[in-house]
Amino acid sequence: MAGPTSGKRKARADDDVKRRMGGPIHQERHVKIICVGAGASGLLFAYKMQRHFENFDLTIYEKNQEVSGTWWENKYPGCACDVPSHNYTWSFEPKLDWSAVYAGSGEIFEYFNSFAHKYRLHKYVKTRHQVSASTWDEGDSRWHVTIKDLQSGTDIHDSCDILINASGILNNWRWPAIPGLHDYKGTLLHTANWDSSVQLEGKHVGLIGNGSSGIQVLPNIQPKVKHVTTFIREPTWVSPVQGLEQHVFTPQERRDFASKSGALTEYRKGIETGLNGQFGLFLKNSTVNNATHEYFVEQMKQKLNDDRLISKLIPDWSVGCRRLTPGVGYLESLTKPNVTTVYGEIEKITERGCVCDDGNEYPIDILICATGFDTTFKPRFPLIAGNGKNLQEEWAKEPRSYLGIAAADFLSHDHGDCGTGGSG
Incomplete structure (x- = not known):
């Protein structure tokens, strides 16, 4: 005898068949996606979805009042990126007028914020909303997500087919563990x-x-x-x-990047070649x-x-x-x-x-x-698989992922930033 879980799954499959039958052959299945975080990873994900797919619904929940993630949050004196500015961009979206080899946080924030405005990505983002819990439901094969509206203090609920955790590791700051x-x-x-x-x-x-x-x-x-x-x-x-010391670009250098064919590409490739070497x-x-x-x-x-x-x-x-x-x-x-x-x-x-x-x-x-962040990979909120496992607990023991984006037993969930983030 079929249980309630199999019944819910069958009903969902029937609904999916009806949607497919009502449209042209090979039409993409409609997919609902929730992304946690509108920093660099979340914005790039929104851009890629918008560029390459049509039949989707995307909501990005961002706890801050602005997009850009760590570059909106970190505003301390001297805050900057220690990667050369012209290489701290997406290859398809260069910035010609960086002020210096190592740009400040305000300038980097403007890069990501301008990117979001240029490609109209804010329509996907709900700011001042913080994801507090997520659970995979075996019955309807969806993630059920709890979000706190930080303005009203109330909890709202949403669900999705795919959950992307792009919350990053350089924004969960911590006080030093010093008595007193x-x-x-x-x-x-x-x-x-x-x-x-x-x-x-x-x-x-x-x-x-x-x-x-x-x-x-x-x-x-x-x-x-x-x-x-x-x-x-x-x-x-x-x-x-050596060769990547700080340097403030002159107006002429910035004009050359903008007007001389191949000048910026050559400069960027030179940096990459030097670093990789x-x-x-x-x-x-x-x-x-x-x-x-x-x-x-x-x-x-x-x-x-x-x-x-x-x-x-x-x-x-x-x-x-x-x-x-x-x-x-x-x-x-x-x-x-x-x-x-x-x-x-x-x-x-x-x-x-x-x-x-x-x-x-x-x-x-x-x-x-200046005591940094909690850079462990475990999620900031309970993330419960269908078998009851909590990714917070699993990755507290040892963070393990498949190809850097997926965790065993956690279906339709991608952890968007499993890179090491720099040693140390």
């Missing part, structure tokens, strides 16, 4: 949740972290503040790849790795020009073990008279500052946490 963090009575900031109303001028600022965000923040706040105390746990390699850099003790190590050490020594800084900041591990960062102006900032560098662990945070493992307390007016 929220006992601090001064102004507490996180780089990924920046409050632009906070005035840094004339203040003693503490900066936790020397990853990509911390390295960008320091040289941009150092000239403005009274003093910066930067807290560093580990050394890291800071140097641009650096693959040996990641092979320990290879000729390229050893040469790059020597180059980076020499560059860092020249910019630091201080034995104590050199001994603490230049790693003793190989170049390529962690993500590299060009670090425009960072090393030079560490040498300024209004910058104090503290090495080691922060044991606790008090009402007025940070207590470190050197036994000292460092009082500060503003504490900036």
Whole structure:
């Protein structure tokens, strides 16, 4: 005797047959798609669907009030991409007038936002809507999704044939796990949740972290503040790849990209060829790795020009073990008279500052946490398969996917960003 699940599946199949019989032969089956996130992945997906398919219904739920994902969220001083700007675009949608080799976050936001306007992709997007749960229903072979309307605070429900998780990994920021963090009575900031109303001028600022965000923040706040105390746990390699140093494009260079046939393509291909040619850099003790190590050490020594800084900041591990960062102006900032560098662990945070493992307390007016994101691949919301498995729990053990986009047992679900996102 057929159960309710098989009955629902048969009814759905019958409806599908009726739709097909009512149209011309080979007509595409109508497909309802929900995409989570309107950052780069979500926008590109909408563009591709619009360009290549007709019989579909797409809704993109975006938690922010604007599209562009991490490039709308991250607005801290100095925020930029550490990939050369002209290569941080879609090949079919170049931007001729990037201001510099490494463009700032505002400029990158405008690139993606303009792309969405140009191709009228906003019609698919519901902003200020955050997906909170999703469950696969074996009966009707659909995902049932719960979404919170962040303006009204109410939950709404939707369903789809295909669920795309394009929520990204560089927007789920996290506070450092340091005792007493929220006992601090001064102004507490996180780089990924920046409050632009906070005035840094004339203040003693503490900066936790020397990853990509911390390295960008320091040289941009150092000239403005009274003093910066930067807290560093580990050394890291800071140097641009040779030939890809920061450079502000002149008006003539930008005109050449726009008017000279092949100029931009040649420039982009040159960057890609150079970067791909650096693959040996990641092979320990290879000729390229050893040469790059020597180059980076020499560059860092020249910019630091201080034995104590050199001994603490230049790693003793190989170049390529962690993500590299060009670090425009960072090393030079560490040498300024209004910058104090503290090495080691922060044991606790008090009402007025940070207590470190050197036994000292460092009082500060503003504490900036450049402590990054939760870059694990597990979804931010329960994603339940037909057999009851939750992808959050499955990938908490070990993230595994097929060809980088699909997970076993999770039908009609694509995880749109299973790439490593850079080591480190």
